[in-house]
Amino acid sequence: MGASRSSHVASDVAEASDAAGAADASDRYSAPHAGKSESFDPHDFDACREAAFRLLDAAPRSTGALRQRLAGKGYDDGMIDDVIDRLAELHLLDDEAYARSVVRYCSNRMMGYRGAVMEMRRKGVAPSLAHRIADEAAAQGVFEEAAWELGRKVAKKTRGLDRQVRLRRFWSAGGRKGHDSDTLRRVAHELLND
Numbered sequence: 001m002g003a004s005r006s007s008h009v010a011s012d013v014a015e016a017s018d019a020a021g022a023a024d025a026s027d028r029y030s031a032p033h034a035g036k037s038e039s040f041d042p043h044d045f046d047a048c049r050e051a052a053f054r055l056l057d058a059a060p061r062s063t064g065a066l067r068q069r070l071a072g073k074g075y076d077d078g079m080i081d082d083v084i085d086r087l088a089e090l091h092l093l094d095d096e097a098y099a100r101s102v103v104r105y106c107s108n109r110m111m112g113y114r115g116a117v118m119e120m121r122r123k124g125v126a127p128s129l130a131h132r133i134a135d136e137a138a139a140q141g142v143f144e145e146a147a148w149e150l151g152r153k154v155a156k157k158t159r160g161l162d163r164q165v166r167l168r169r170f171w172s173a174g175g176r177k178g179h180d181s182d183t184l185r186r187v188a189h190e191l192l193n194d
Contacts, residue, residue: 042076048083051075056087063088063096063125099125099133105140111151112143115178147179151187158192166192 004097041047048070055061055069061133063084070080087093099120106116113134120130154173158166174184 008027014160016164039068042074043078043079045082048075048079049086052083052087055177056092061093062120062124063093063095064126066093066124068124082083095125095129096133098123103133103137107137107142107146109177110146110153111177112147112174112179112183113138115176118178133154143179144183146177147183147187148191150174150177150179152189155191163192 012030042050051070051073052066055066061069066087067080067084070083071077075083102120102123102125103116106119111119116137117130119133120133121127125133134143151170154166154170158169168190170188171184174187
């Protein structure tokens with residue numbers, strides 16, 4: 001009787017394991033990726049558009065980033081172009097507005113011109129647009145103010161330390177954040193020269 005009971009338990013465990021494995025397998029193959037689902041059509045405009053909506057609902061994206069994500073899902077390049085054109089017509093996709101939001105994010109993180117351009121490029125903004133938006137922000141003093149804010153923060157954190165240590169930490173932070181050396185030199189002279 002004990003042997004019979006343990007064989008039933010083993011059978012139940014095996015069935016549960018098989019069911020869990022089947023559920024995991026169905027989760028893996030339910031996403032619309034090329035080669036993973038028999039019903040996936042890389043030329044289906046509606047499915048591509050819905051995938052784009054889901055991606056944009058999750059987070060704002062540039063045209064380049066959205067294009068890359070849709071291509072990664074297996075949609076045809078021509079279909080992706082059609083969907084992106086339609087989203088742009090509906091003002092649901094605006095690279096210029098997106099680039100400006102990235103610059104605001106970078107400014108809040110005390111980043112400089114070079115850092116902001118790199119961040120926009122990383123997020124799929126076209127190089128010419130990234131430089132144009134960064135140039136506008138620079139003309140408005142956005143990166144200059146970010147450098148001063150960074151300088152005030154480093155000066156406060158390093159108060160009481162050796163001057164060379166303070167300068168090294170500031171220059172290191174400024175370099176990582178993509179500030180230019182002329183701006184860093186002015187800020188360091190004013191805030192860390194004691």
